[in-house]
Amino acid sequence: MFSTVLIANRGEIALRVARTCREMGIRTIAVCSDSDRESAVARYADKCVRIGPAQPRRSYLNAAALVTAALQNGAEAVHPGYGFLSEDPDFAEICEANGLTFVGPPAALLRRLGDKAQAKEIARAAGLPVLPGSSRSLLTAEEAREVADRIGYPLIVKATAGGGGRGMTVVRDSRDLGRAWGQARAVAQATFGDPRLYIERFLENARHIEVQVLGDGRGGVVELGERDCSVQRRRQKLIEETPAPGLPRELSERIRAAAVHAACEVNYAGAGTYEFLVDDGDFVFMEVNCRIQVEHPVTELVTGIDLVREQLRVAAGYGLSVTQADVQLRGVSIECRINAEDPLRDFMPTPGTVTEFLPPSGHFVRVDTHGFPGFRVTADYDPMLAKVSVWAPDRRQAIARADRALQEFRVVGRGVHTTQEFLREVLRHPAFRAAKHTTDLVDTMNQEPEHG
Amino acid sequence: MFSTVLIANRGEIALRVARTCREMGIRTIAVCSDSDRESAVARYADKCVRIGPAQPRRSYLNAAALVTAALQNGAEAVHPGYGFLSEDPDFAEICEANGLTFVGPPAALLRRLGDKAQAKEIARAAGLPVLPGSSRSLLTAEEAREVADRIGYPLIVKATAGGGGRGMTVVRDSRDLGRAWGQARAVAQATFGDPRLYIERFLENARHIEVQVLGDGRGGVVELGERDCSVQRRRQKLIEETPAPGLPRELSERIRAAAVHAACEVNYAGAGTYEFLVDDGDFVFMEVNCRIQVEHPVTELVTGIDLVREQLRVAAGYGLSVTQADVQLRGVSIECRINAEDPLRDFMPTPGTVTEFLPPSGHFVRVDTHGFPGFRVTADYDPMLAKVSVWAPDRRQAIARADRALQEFRVVGRGVHTTQEFLREVLRHPAFRAAKHTTDLVDTMNQEPEHG
Amino acid sequence: MTIETTDAAPPGIDELCRYAERLTESTPGPLKSLRVRSGDLLVELEWSRPEAVTVAESGTTLATVGVTVTAETPTAVEDGTFVVSAPLVGTFYRAASPSERPFVQVGDVVVAGQQVGIVEAMKLMNPVEAERPGRIVDVLVADGTPVEYSDALIVLAPA
């Protein structure tokens, strides 16, 4: 096993990775930007290296700085966490070129699956159902028009280099296609440095279902059940749970089998997530995420498997510690993402210093957070303050427990607001309780009076 | 189900009970003494009633104050937690006499099992192996001498009204019996208001194994596996785990079957613990604890069952939510009790104000604590600051995880010390790692140089 | 955030310190500890008698503020009067029975140890006594009201 690992990330996930490393006896090198000098992981890791100013481009997205910090401190591997460079094939290559093991799929695979149009083709070739759309990236508005006329409206224009809900535009009328296409192209260029786009049919009210897989890189793949991430705001997940409530067992098995099949086809290595849309009894493949995901705790809570540990094992060549037979799904788990945002002001981020910080605790409650009393919420990074995950034998108890946990979370700081109470409203919402909700639940809630 | 419950306790267990009540939609009435006005549960509960000064005798042991507080605030039931009046038959009677449901076994059963000599006889009658000794309470030194000559030395003199490791004296030589008897009698009178004693053979280096049972009060009993509580200091438990490491499966099954049989015999109601001593392949019954126990979290972590919820269900006449078939034991769980004591000064309690309080968190770590930044550790009550429990698929990982959790626990306050580091030494101890330890591990450790 | 702490730091402390000084002047008794915080605008004065604490704050940092009032000793109020408080949780009665006259009325002068009321708990009538001599200036709790331990019942002025 590695003796030293550099964690190329920040916030709760950096701390999450450091914890497993410590349990495995691995020395941890954290990195921090100027605004993270006093961060939880900076104090937690065996060493913390200052890599740059607050701007991600010059710190957490700075491959040269990360690799240099790793080499200077004797790291043998780099764990990228999620976001930032976690799915960047170039970063993976640079690591390998410098003798550092990148904890994730090989660069070549990251490249193929990172191209969302190509990933969709690979899935289709593997026999997975996909939405009608362009079979490759499109370059001109004319190409787009042809495809659009073929598949019809509403449709969605996606950035080839996008993913995770970013870089998408819904078009409901052919007259809007031209303008939407131009804008999407500009945004894609600006956001991902890659103007390529592709088009597919847009499903109005679908469920977001994803399957967690672990691959040993030698063709061996196990799945750890599905997650329902349908509670989203502007395509950003707020609440995730497993198993997917109300999903017919047979359909769940078909989706999970599809994910395993697709992962085997590409010889998947490490932790990955196959995302699907489910709409009255049918499912279609959306994309693959080649990283540990924010919502991985719910899978850990029902399986008992430490996903970061499996990532490190595979990266170190030890293979997986579990076979499919070892994977026993037990009970229900729900994760709530608490953001430092003000739901009453259109979820505007609320930076400030947290003077009181008392996370929930006690039976069957798990908290992943980088917060602490005195923690400064900055505008430099995403506003997620904590993930509160609960486990219970059934969904009714899990919802009650999640509500209890959210209620007891104390976050006090001048100017700081959180989404706790909003999330509790989601938990109370009839559609959510009945598991009849789709990805538009939160947007409809925000149109309801008390959120006018 | 009850609409309002009064929690007749303090500290972490009061908070623990309040949390389950909240999840069940039950209104909670907390009580507090003068020194607990700012306690976590005082802020957490729906209402908190001041019942008296710091001295337990005038507050948490004051049945009249507790019952009055319950009646004044519309409570239908009283949860006694552990310690204080949790196993007091008189208190249970007073509650029932005032129309309040006592969450625990009926007074009559508390009385029978609370008399440790009688409890031992009941167990023997039910066919459980017990240590040779007096079959009833003894009154005179002469009686004691007779029994002692019969069973031989070393022997242990126990207070009939004792239990939980309190009111015990080991006698290794017949010449010491007279003096020991006199002292034990005086101590029993002073501590329990009951001078009665009994005698039994003393087992030098045994393992402390206990079985968690749940009874529905109608003859239905399920067992939730055993716990090993052999890591003790002066008979006070420091670390508990389940399953008992190195305990042969067949022996574990025999012990658990014995506990279930004995509990059925007395029609046990609610949560109870049958304690045994295990010595090379044999086990003997010690006593029954008719309450929720400090170490219940490890059982909850491997079974997924909320024990407080089951207590409330049974008390409310709903019966248990699980059958024996539903009880699936999964993985390994270890609990570490962190006390505000200084191991380097013979575990002297260290009162003071905690200025920094950052409990461990993250994957598979559970913390039960009433602490918070600003919390005042007083000399008025027991020095337990927190219970840190972990879960893992196997014992090796569980130990590593417990060590990780203990290491990240930050408790800072002028004059305040904790037992964290000492507990980490126990976790590192070869005897503990090899599961070869017995109840004398900690005492032998304290004789080793670095604890001279 | 920068702006926030900058305008909160020295000026905030300055204000609070002045406020703290005012409080020390306006209140009798030897000061035991004084805490000024500008993080959440908290001023806490504690006198060497553990039972009297004055707190002025905005924000919810009460968790760190120890307010302790014991029923053992009468509680001092600024103007030198004293409060007799409930010795236990129960129901407060001003008279031995509905038919009888109250133990005391406003204006009465009582001696130390004189019974001024009853707190009934589980049918037990617990006498409430004046810990020191004085004149009854106020009865704070109506006859037959449930009270908690240490609730203020009656206010006495030095006779």
Added chain:
Amino acid sequence: MTIETTDAAPPGIDELCRYAERLTESTPGPLKSLRVRSGDLLVELEWSRPEAVTVAESGTTLATVGVTVTAETPTAVEDGTFVVSAPLVGTFYRAASPSERPFVQVGDVVVAGQQVGIVEAMKLMNPVEAERPGRIVDVLVADGTPVEYSDALIVLAPA
């Protein structure tokens, strides 16, 4: 950030001392210890009565106290000198190559923008420049030493 005000150490301490004096005046009793920290504007006075403590703080937890030096702008040191710090993580070199002479020596006068060293990261030679004119008074890091982003490298005094 608090930190920036903390960085301006001398004035901060002045003020804290003034608060301390004022607080002593408002509180009688023999002083036992006095602590002044500029780390997060903490002033602590302790009287011989062990439990009597006066604390004036801005912000809450000392765990979060820290000093941030940004590499963007030169850092002021008490005596008016300035520090040139590492623009990125890498290895510091004083010369373009082992055979050549160092870019600067102690005593040299440099103009704004003049190269004073190199930080090498992944074979890339990144020039380190003096942000403002001055005279080299100290070189803090030996040639070939690994440095982190914003490590202090060279001290300049106004020319």
